[in-house]
Amino acid sequence: MISSNCDIREFISNLENKDYFEMIYLLDQEATEAERQLFNPKSKLCEKQICGPEYVANLKNLIFYLRYGARPKGLQEEYVALLESFSKPNGNHLEQ
Numbered sequence: 491m492i493s494s495n496c497d498i499r500e501f502i503s504n505l506e507n508k509d510y511f512e513m514i515y516l517l518d519q520e521a522t523e524a525e526r527q528l529f530n531p532k533s534k535l536c537e538k539q540i541c542g543p544e545y546v547a548n549l550k551n552l553i554f555y556l557r558y559g560a561r562p563k564g565l566q567e568e569y570v571a572l573l574e575s576f577s578k579p580n581g582n583h584l585e586q
Contacts, residue, residue, distance in 0.1 A: 492520055496541035498548045498569060506576040513573075514556050521549035 493501040501520060505513050524541040551565040552573070561570065 492516065496524065496545045498545060499572065501549070502552075502569060502572045505573070510556065514553060517549050517553045517556070521546055521553065524549065 492504045501517075505516060508516065524546045527540045528543060528546065547564060548566075548569065551562045552569060554560070554562045555565055555570065556573075
């Protein structure tokens, strides 16, 4: 996992200098790994911190936003602003 403490802000900051497709790929990988920890705590990943369902939901909301350009109900404005703050300089303008 990219975020060692299940912090969505930390994860988003690691998306800097990534293109649109890399962002979606990394978000999907992070959401998959976090969700596996939630539903299978006896897996090899159990030594790591188990992220809560809110973290997984936030990641999935960001994926939805990037794929479809529509802001899902649970997506916080703060996360969109973080994504857009470094996406525009990289030429990855995110439409709202």
